[in-house]
Amino acid sequence: MKKQMNKVLRQTEFWVFLIIIFLALIIQARSGAFFANNNIVDIMRSMICPSLYAVCALLAFVSTGPDVSFPLVAALSSYLAITISIKINYDGPWFVVYLIGMFFGALMGALNGFIIVKYKFPSLIVTLGTSSLFSGILLGTFEAARMDLPATLQRFAELSLLTVKNEKTGLGSTLPMTFLILVAVYIAAYLVLNYTMVGRGVYAIGGDEISAERAGFNVKKIRFGIFVVNGMIASIAGLCYAVMSMRYLPNEYAGGEMVVIAAIILGGTRMTGGIGTLKGCILGTLLLTMVTNSLILVGISVYWQKVFIGAIIIIGTAIPAIQSIFGKNKGKKVKGGEAA
Amino acid sequence: MENILSVKGIKKSFGGVHALKGVDLTIRKGETHCLAGENGCGKSTIIKVISGFYKPDGGTIEVDGRDYPVMTPADAIKAGVQVIYQDFSIFPNLTVIENLAFNQVLANGKKFVNKKEFRKIAEEAVAKINFNVDMDALVETLPVADKQLIAISRALLDNAKLIIMDEPTTALTKKEVKRLFEIIADLKKNGITILFVSHKLDEVFEISDSITILRSGENVISCPASEMTEEKFAYYMTGRHFDNQELADNKKRTYGEEVLSVENLSAPGFEDISFKLHKGEILGVTGQLGSGRTELSLSLFGLNRPTAGRIMVEGKEAKLTDVSKAEELGIALVPEDRLTEGLFLPQSIIKNITVTRFDALAGRLGFIREDSLVEESAKWVKELGVATKNHEFPVQTLSGGNQQKVVLAKWLANNPKILILNGPTVGVDIGAKYDIHKLLHKLAADGMAIIVVSDDTAEVIATCDSAIVMHDGRITGILEKEDLTEAKLAEAAI
Numbered sequence: 001m002k003k004q005m006n007k008v009l010r011q012t013e014f015w016v017f018l019i020i021i022f023l024a025l026i027i028q029a030r031s032g033a034f035f036a037n038n039n040i041v042d043i044m045r046s047m048i049c050p051s052l053y054a055v056c057a058l059l060a061f062v063s064t065g066p067d068v069s070f071p072l073v074a075a076l077s078s079y080l081a082i083t084i085s086i087k088i089n090y091d092g093p094w095f096v097v098y099l100i101g102m103f104f105g106a107l108m109g110a111l112n113g114f115i116i117v118k119y120k121f122p123s124l125i126v127t128l129g130t131s132s133l134f135s136g137i138l139l140g141t142f143e144a145a146r147m148d149l150p151a152t153l154q155r156f157a158e159l160s161l162l163t164v165k166n167e168k169t170g171l172g173s174t175l176p177m178t179f180l181i182l183v184a185v186y187i188a189a190y191l192v193l194n195y196t197m198v199g200r201g202v203y204a205i206g207g208d209e210i211s212a213e214r215a216g217f218n219v220k221k222i223r224f225g226i227f228v229v230n231g232m233i234a235s236i237a238g239l240c241y242a243v244m245s246m247r248y249l250p251n252e253y254a255g256g257e258m259v260v261i262a263a264i265i266l267g268g269t270r271m272t273g274g275i276g277t278l279k280g281c282i283l284g285t286l287l288l289t290m291v292t293n294s295l296i297l298v299g300i301s302v303y304w305q306k307v308f309i310g311a312i313i314i315i316g317t318a319i320p321a322i323q324s325i326f327g328k329n330k331g332k333k334v335k336g337g338e339a340a
Numbered sequence: 341m342e343n344i345l346s347v348k349g350i351k352k353s354f355g356g357v358h359a360l361k362g363v364d365l366t367i368r369k370g371e372t373h374c375l376a377g378e379n380g381c382g383k384s385t386i387i388k389v390i391s392g393f394y395k396p397d398g399g400t401i402e403v404d405g406r407d408y409p410v411m412t413p414a415d416a417i418k419a420g421v422q423v424i425y426q427d428f429s430i431f432p433n434l435t436v437i438e439n440l441a442f443n444q445v446l447a448n449g450k451k452f453v454n455k456k457e458f459r460k461i462a463e464e465a466v467a468k469i470n471f472n473v474d475m476d477a478l479v480e481t482l483p484v485a486d487k488q489l490i491a492i493s494r495a496l497l498d499n500a501k502l503i504i505m506d507e508p509t510t511a512l513t514k515k516e517v518k519r520l521f522e523i524i525a526d527l528k529k530n531g532i533t534i535l536f537v538s539h540k541l542d543e544v545f546e547i548s549d550s551i552t553i554l555r556s557g558e559n560v561i562s563c564p565a566s567e568m569t570e571e572k573f574a575y576y577m578t579g580r581h582f583d584n585q586e587l588a589d590n591k592k593r594t595y596g597e598e599v600l601s602v603e604n605l606s607a608p609g610f611e612d613i614s615f616k617l618h619k620g621e622i623l624g625v626t627g628q629l630g631s632g633r634t635e636l637s638l639s640l641f642g643l644n645r646p647t648a649g650r651i652m653v654e655g656k657e658a659k660l661t662d663v664s665k666a667e668e669l670g671i672a673l674v675p676e677d678r679l680t681e682g683l684f685l686p687q688s689i690i691k692n693i694t695v696t697r698f699d700a701l702a703g704r705l706g707f708i709r710e711d712s713l714v715e716e717s718a719k720w721v722k723e724l725g726v727a728t729k730n731h732e733f734p735v736q737t738l739s740g741g742n743q744q745k746v747v748l749a750k751w752l753a754n755n756p757k758i759l760i761l762n763g764p765t766v767g768v769d770i771g772a773k774y775d776i777h778k779l780l781h782k783l784a785a786d787g788m789a790i791i792v793v794s795d796d797t798a799e800v801i802a803t804c805d806s807a808i809v810m811h812d813g814r815i816t817g818i819l820e821k822e823d824l825t826e827a828k829l830a831e832a833a834i
Contacts, residue, residue: 007476194453195452195453196451196452196453197445197446197450197451197452197453198451199453200434200438200442200453203431203433203434204431204434204438204442206433207430207431207432207433207434208427208429208430208431208432210427210429211427211428211429211430211431212431214413214425214429215429215442215443215446216442216443216446216447217442217446270433273433274431274432274433274434275433
């Protein structure tokens with residue numbers, strides 16, 4: 001029992017969870033509006049895209065290293081999916097548009113994966129480079145501009161999963177269907193990561209590449225696969241963003257990567273690889289979304305939000321460092337005791 | 341008895357460099373066979389050939405009576421050959437269960453995770469060597485010895501007949517080595533053959549039934565361990581003759597005036613230590629891990645602040661509060677872990693040797709003159725016999741012994757009065773070790789006062805004029821030259 005308790009205490013996720021509760025209570029106490037139904041739905045809604053990106057960032061960090069290309073993969077692949085659907089006057093089921101997007105996302109991810117696996121270049125440099133490339137193609141070659149969605153996506157966008165209305169303030173909020181996509185992606189990712197050997201391979205590679213190879217994991221295939229999957233998830237996120245905005249906005253994608261990476265690091269993902277959970281992704285994203293969404297309820301200005309986000313990131317990333325120092329000291333004591 | 345492994349005439353070259361020039365290795369079933377040789381003799385290459393990771397350019401491989409014209413890693417495992425690598429091939433970020441179960445699950449071609457099956461496999465594995473460990477712990481939280489036991493029990497799962505252990509004792513404490521040897525003895529009882537790769541004399545003699553020695557990719561000798569002596573072993577490994585006794589006897593006991601006097605010194609890690617050190621004297625400080633020997637050496641270099649007592653350098657009380665004070669007084673410390681504490685591994689040999697001399701070698705405006713650095717470093721490389729073709733090479737390209745020589749050069753370049761060496765030859769091969777011991781004698785003859793902190797009793801005997809033995813932070817014995825024997829040192833350490 002005590003052992004289990006210790007284990008929980010050592011998990012970063014647990015501490016992030018505590019911070020979330022604490023912050024929620026403070027906001028509730030100050031504004032009385034945090035636990036209002038429309039605020040909760042708002043937060044859930046705002047979490048959809050960052051949480052999808054977080055899976056990309058998690059897979060890349062755990063197995064290889066940072067991937068910063070997902071916002072641009074999202075932008076370019078959803079542009080292509082939407083443009084093609086409009087050009088051919090497509091009006092079938094909405095998810096076919098997603099499949100087209102995922103196809104292009106997979107291609108872009110494959111480019112990342114190919115360069116990283118084949119030439120062993122650091123993933124940060126490669127994905128920075130391809131980000132630039134994708135951005136050039138999107139805004140230069142295609143001269144992408146704002147545009148309306150194809151009719152099928154428009155209809156999908158107008159569906160809602162849940163609509164609430166705050167009795168006191170009269171403010172309403174809607175949870176879009178894209179929330180179900182998020183849930184589906186997380187369930188799939190959870191099952192693959194925990195219950196398939198390929199999923200365990202993602203962690204094994206991050207722990208020790210050479211050991212993984214000796215154990216019989218196909219390191220190159222898994223790594224390449226991760227970037228392809230990342231491309232597909234990014235394209236899903238990109239289309240979800242367009243659906244939730246009711247139009248395609250090419251300039252709104254770039255720059256989203258840093259907050260997402262910060263969120264998963266907060267959630268306990270280790271920058272050096274091998275460690276990180278989906279639970280951590282959700283918690284980290286939730287915490288940052290709460291700060292951006294709800295601090296305004298307490299009357300903190302938008303500019304100060306950034307200060308808060310910065311502070312939370314620094315404190316959050318310091319937790320594992322403090323834990324490891326604490327852990328080391330404990331180790332030393334044991335050793336000394338043995339020698340004496 | 342039959343042979344479990346018989347390889348003949350194995351050749352392997354890498355880009356024109358002949359790593360193996362026709363090596364034979366025959367291991368009988370059920371024995372513990374030692375494969376020895378200096379760094380770069382081809383030990384690791386032959387292991388990789390046997391385990392299927394390298395394809396040899398020539399020669400035959402026969403495992404358990406069966407010929408393998410082509411050996412792949414999967415073939416090797418099927419044939420019962422398992423390698424315990426120096427890094428143990430583990431996943432620090434995963435649990436003990438997963439570390440133990442992965443190989444087998446993957447080998448069976450399973451695509452999905454069955455947690456019950458994982459646990460069963462893991463429990464079966466640890467049961468084979470009666471290894472008690474928290475199955476759900478992350479491996480990175482375990483001590484080195486446990487990581488090794490994980491690797492061993494995992495190897496046993498695959499019905500290993502031949503276990504190859506690549507320098508298994510490198511990172512272990514003495515106690516852990518003892519436990520490992522017990523396990524090896526148990527495995528042997530169960531009919532498992534061990535190929536033990538090592539260059540440590542005492543271990544080789546303790547554990548092995550027979551010995552094969554390689555030198556620069558060729559067989560030197562294969563014989564039963566009983567026919568091997570320490571002198572022969574060292575000779576076969578290096579092709580040079582060493583005589584430690586002679587080395588010890590040759591050391592002249594000529595002291596100059598007193599340079600260091602430690603009086604009732606206490607600090608975290610040790611208590612009430614007193615001794616004196618003279619010019620030209622080599623003093624040994626020995627004791628087991630945790631005896632306080634390392635802490636004492638740190639205190640003398642300003643890295644572990646004393647709580648009581650005093651340190652006198654050349655008759656004046658010295659307040660050694662930080663390293664620069666110690667350096668001003670002419671004290672130098674060659675640290676225990678040369679890789680993390682003593683060297684800038686990716687930097688060139690030149691820069692490493694001259695780093696403590698930058699001030700002295702700088703020109704009038706404080707700019708460093710490149711040519712003076714080159715000159716200084718060339719002098720030391722020559723003096724200490726560092727084996728390298730190019731002084732611009734990063735230090736990490738050198739062997740352990742040569743790295744240690746660079747660390748020495750770095751401190752000697754400052755011309756210290758008192759030189760403290762902590763574990764001066766840990767992880768260094770036998771030839772370089774002898775060179776370093778000879779160098780210490782020469783430095784002492786030139787008037788340097790030297791403290792050798794070491795748990796290697798043979799080293800203390802070969803180099804020191806006298807020795808203090810520590811246990812649990814206190815001095816438990818002071819031995820003069822004539823009393824420096826293995827037996828007396830061991831007696832004093834308890």
